[in-house]
Amino acid sequence: MFCENVVHWTSKIQSYSRKGSFQRALSLFLKMRNAGIEPNEFTFSTTLTVCTQSLNKSVGLSLHSLILKKGYLNQLFLSGGLISMYSSFCRISDARQLFDEMPERDEVVCNLMIAKYAQIGFSKEACRLFYGMVNGFIHFRGFVSDFSVVSVLNACAHLGCSRFGKSVHSYAIKLGFDSDAFVGSSLVGMYSKYKELGSARAVFDQLGTMDVVVWNTMITGYAQNGYEEEAIELFFEMEKQGLCPNYTTFSAVIDASCVMPDETLGRKLHAKALKFGFLLDVYLGTAVVDMYSKFLIMTDAERAFSEMGKKNVISYNALITGYGIAGDHENALRSYKILQSLEEMKPDACTFIGLITSSVASAVYVVGEQVHSVLIKLGWDRDVLVRNSIVNFYSKFGLAKSAIKAFETAQGSNIVSWTAIMTGLVQNNEHTKALEVFCTMHNLSEKADEFSSSSVIKAAASLAAVSQGRLLHGHVFKVGLNNHIFVGSALIDMYSKCGIVEDAKKVFYEMPEKNDVTWNSMITGYARNGFSDEALNLFHEMILCGVMPTSVTFVGVLLACYHAGMVQEGKHYYQLMKSYYRISPSAEHYSCMVNLLGHSGYIGEAEVFLLNSPYKEELALWKSLLTSCEAHRVFDVASRVAKYCLNLKPDDSSAYTILSNIYASKQCWSEVEKTRDSMKMADAVKEPGCSWIEA
Template identity: 35%
Template sequence: MLRDTNALAHVIQTYAKTKRLRRGKQLHALLICAGYTPCTFLTNHLVNMYSKCGELDHALKLFDTMPQRNLVSWTAMISGLSQNSKFSEAIRTFCGMRICGEVPTQFAFSSAIRACASLGSIEMGKQMHCLALKFGIGSELFVGSNLEDMYSKCGAMFDACKVFEEMPCKDEVSWTAMIDGYSKIGEFEEALLAFKNMIDEEVTIDQHVLCSTLNACGALKACKFGRSVHSSVVKLGFESEIFVGNALTDMYSKAGDMESASNVFGIDSECRNVVSYTCLIDGYVETEQIEKGLSVFVELRRQGIEPNEFTFSSLIKACANQAALEQGTQLHAQVMKINFDEDPFVSSILVDMYGKCGLLEHAIQVFDEIGDPTEIAWNSLVSVFGQHGLGKDAIKIFERMVDRGVKPNAITFISLLTGCSHAGLVEEGLDYFYSMDKTYGVVPREEHYSCVIDLLGRAGRLKEAKEFINRMPFEPNAFGWCSYLGACRIHGDKEMGKLAAEKLVKLEPKNSGALVLLSNIYANKRQWEDVRSVRMRMRDGNVKKLPGYSWVDAGCKTHVFGAEDWSHPRKSAIYEKLDSLLDQIKAAGYVPHTDSVPLDMDDSMKEKLLHRHSERIAVAFALISLPIGKPIIVKKNIRVCVDCHSAIKFISKVTGRKIIVRDNSRFHHFTDGSCSCGDYW
């Protein structure tokens, strides 16, 4: 048999296919011991066998010692290097083949082009494309599919489409490359259109195509299209494939259909992995069902599956958005236990979580413990200072970030401009806005323009804000008009307030805030007929005012309060404390701001309404429920009113407690009768 070259080649080929490296080595050793010098034909098979089994050193040693190489030798080595992620070496070997005068086969081209795609080297890929066209194989199935994939991975979809169109024969690999390419650059509609065309062409559908298409459906929240793809999954029998199941769970989760996501997740418990659980958790987080997300996390741990950085990031993000400090700190402990606190994304989310929960010092501490902060971590810290109204600190962090060579992006400037706006740093904010494109190469977007409107409006510079709006390259978005409307209310500009309200209502017809703010402007001017007219408009348009509520965590439970709330089990103790506080703060100099109540009634009734606002009830409850050493953190779904802001300042003074209030705009830190915002918010 040792002299039968064809038989030996067949055996080596079998070992390569089945990856039986040990048997392949034994046969090779036997040949050497027998004094048999393999010919080029047999050596090519050995090089291929070692490459396919991942023993690249052996393959290279054999290749380098070959007395004669042919086209198959070069192709086997290039393919082996590319398959084993030695992409630069694969391209160098391809170049060596050309120097030796060999004309590459479509398989050599395919491997070299795959290497270019993996390196993201579009220039080298284009050279390969030109060479393939020169040899007349640019449209061959393998070469064309890999060229198309290379262009799409490098973001050159125009070139990818051109290659695809010129291919006379297209298979599922070609179509998958198109769909995947469109998805990767965010052209999700085009990805779905390509899938439709693939169906029309009756091309065989595999699980890779289905996963790419479901990814596009999820990004577009195209649940209807996703359901039709789901039916194809069931029809083709791919529902039990773990990757397809994960893609379905992810698609339904991103579309907000958590019932369907949960149903897919529960089909086969054997076909679940950390990705399956993370997709479901992320869906619950995005639909603000944090408790369900946490229960899925508990189930994941019970099954002995280790969470990954994406699992933790999703849950910690939920805790940040809900200001759920207790759950957030527990997750932080688990993150540290399995050493994910060094992951740049997880650590950045932790900075954000502590910041949004009001614990500024903890956020800074987590950031300081990051060895080499990424752009995301710096952005998180700038954002935290911005949320807390500490504009000067946000600027310092921004300058440190730039000095470290970290390039700011669009998100950085939103946080920076927000910080400047809440701190009254108008000139600094304007300077940063106008330097965005010129100095940092970041083109301002709608959000940045809206931040400038907010910056000028809060400072009472309404005329400048209006001039800025007129110079904008586009109409302000809802946030921009809302900011301007709020400024008009604070500074009493009825006419401009009316204009802003109309613009905002046009953008968001069901936004009650616009009409409520307009009503407040009229009420401050004591134009009660106009107030009634606005309220009638709300009633006729079925626009309901968003009710204000506040919540506070105590005893491992979240306690939620509304205005005039009598539902809490400890209502008697709460209202007794509330009345006691009113007497104390009045004695300390508190005077109710009854003008902030936009109703035609006497001052005593207005005072009574103010006294029972939700944030004040929450503070009273916290004072009787939390130990002295624990900070009082109250969260509110709408902006804290002027009177409550004043009252809580006095409460912090008479009780000697630090009180943190997070409303829908920013944080207020009340200590000893003053607020971190300096009464500017």
């Protein structure tokens, strides 16, 4: 009768536990105790599971005392239940103490302890325990299973411990676990975390039968490490193999589709996910919203967002960021206010970064200023990523002092923060300050990366500070960044601006990898220093190498033609840019053509060209033509061009000065007097010249 009662009560407790009625299950256990019925080991095991799942610490601790009192602690499955319970209570030291005090252990308990360490982020402890387990230091050698291998591989991935992870891989091969899909998936995930996609793919290809989890791990590894095309190819290969993708698969490939030239693939994947009925998943729905946002198709992003059955703060952030990139600050603020009104969600760092982005993209300073005030009030300005976006915001609006203040008042800077402030200073022509910031960063032992190095090299280039540039070149060579594309391109630009073309050329040809920016830097460097033939030859070499020229490329080409006075060649390249490469001419291209025509004596043609351009309101272009008129003493055109200049900027002293010089060269002294009187009436003051040396 006693046994029947225990079984009956235990069965009812299990029934409530399976239904998720944890409070009723615990109440039933207490009633059982009050009824004088003694629980057995199975009752304790079931009740421990209830305490673990409901995080009921008080009852759980009482159970441990009772199990100890009744002498059931030698039951391994109860010890395992207690370890799980203490781990769920985040009392991992108590779990380990219990584990160490066990007189004997089996495979399940050992693997459980490693798994719990890995799950709650104690990755080093998980690796140490596994190491002791393998080498027999803790008297349970031989208990290694596929489960323990998977747990320690996940710990290695979290730690970034490549050497130990590879050792575990070797041990798994020795035990024959490497062909297991469970272990294989963890190996693929670990190598993906190490960014060793070749090793991850080798493991993937060697696996025999694979489930969708393994495919998802490999696809996600590709997508998260910048191999988006490979991720998409593997997705289609997965479909060919007859495997049905799940919401995780679609989330990864929809994210990967954002690098495509347009949204066509993303739309197809969206339709497939809709067909499979996966769009109710919040993460997949968020990925769809993010995809449309990145392509600036905000109407579809809004529709995808509204169709989501469940939303979280990440979903709102994706929409707000999309509005931010599109420069729609009004809708970004509207979405933020909705999010703010929800009790179950709170804005986070990404929310405010999206809002600041919207103010930058839409050039609305007051919005960013208000967001910054809210950030300070809520304490989010201490977040490194948020602070970096604030620095970028003030830099974009030309407020270098505010950017520096935002950078200096916040605590804890990373390399991204230093790069953000240096880039902002360079953008605002505070080149000397950028060099000072770099020196401060270096003195604080913050290791420079390719982005911070290229930013400070640009500062040295703008100052034409060749000695500082050489020191920076030596520094990037020492730390091994000299072969990076961004750094190499910045060095080429720096040496070119300092007039040391041979050094620029040496850097260019020593670079193992080049992109269009690298080619453009060298072409422009040649052109700027009067090496027109070399610039044009390099342009043709660039085409032969299969590198597509950009708008910047043709600025360099036209500049080379201008310096060499090659009018017909300049016209040819200008037409080639427009008709063949479909590049719309910018103000810089028009400036090059006006300079080319004007300085070659085609003053009338340059005037007509400028009048027919969309940039005829650009003062710099007219001043350039006016300088050409002065050089060639074309009086009638100069008079008209000077009027254009003065209409655009009545107090521009240079236009008055050039016009006065032209009249003086013609000995029209009365006109010279009138021009000087007009200059005085306009209150136009001639800017004093200056010269400086590098000390």
